[in-house]
Amino acid sequence: MALPAFINQLLLMLNSGMVLQEAMERVALNYELKDADxxxxxxxxxxxxYRDCRKSGENFMKSFCRFGxxxxxxxxxxVARILADGDARGTDMWNRLADEGEELWAERKRIAxxxxxxxxxxxxxxxxxxxxGLVIITAAPAMMQMYID
Numbered sequence: 001m002a003l004p005a006f007i008n009q010l011l012l013m014l015n016s017g018m019v020l021q022e023a024m025e026r027v028a029l030n031y032e033l034k035d036a037d038x039x040x041x042x043x044x045x046x047x048x049x050y051r052d053c054r055k056s057g058e059n060f061m062k063s064f065c066r067f068g069x070x071x072x073x074x075x076x077x078x079v080a081r082i083l084a085d086g087d088a089r090g091t092d093m094w095n096r097l098a099d100e101g102e103e104l105w106a107e108r109k110r111i112a113x114x115x116x117x118x119x120x121x122x123x124x125x126x127x128x129x130x131x132x133g134l135v136i137i138t139a140a141p142a143m144m145q146m147y148i149d
Contacts, residue, residue: 001040001042001108002040002042002043003042003075003076003079003104004101004104004105004108006027006042006046006079007079007097007100007101007104008101009023009027009030010023010024010027010097011094011097011098011101013026013027014094014097015094020061020083020086020087020093021060021061021087024060024061024064024083025050025060027046028046028047028049028050028060029050031043031046031047032047032050032051042076045067046064046067049063049064049067061083061084061087064080064083065080065081065083065084067080068080068081068083069081075100075104075107078100079097079100082096082097082100083097
């Protein structure tokens with residue numbers, strides 16, 4: 001769920017003139033400054049990779065690409081491949097990253113709409129019960145009036 005926001009941050013920094021390596025490090029620093037309690041597993045893994053690379057001196061880009069390829073998340077491996085191509089070959093990755101980010105946002109939106117539909121269907125039964133209760137409460141005085149007369 002954090003991958004589309006990560007891509008947007010990278011695109012913003014790349015568009016402002018930063019180099020890819022520097023932009024990725026800046027994103028990692030921003031993630032480290034945030035409170036770690038509410039973060040998801042991608043952000044925690046990303047900051048861990050950054051800290052490990054700073055300690056060992058390994059290339060951060062290569063470590064992230066290895067993490068993306070080893071993960072079982074196909075979207076993350078696609079993003080890692082795009083970043084690796086951009087870093088190694090110098091290809092124009094901005095458009096490819098933007099397209100991937102748009103696809104991820106669309107997928108996230110689809111998941112949210114699906115959850116909304118599920119919540120609507122779960123709430124229809126209690127709503128029906130409340131409506132039946134209102135009908136009974138409203139109709140009860142009229143029914144009692146008919147039996148009394």
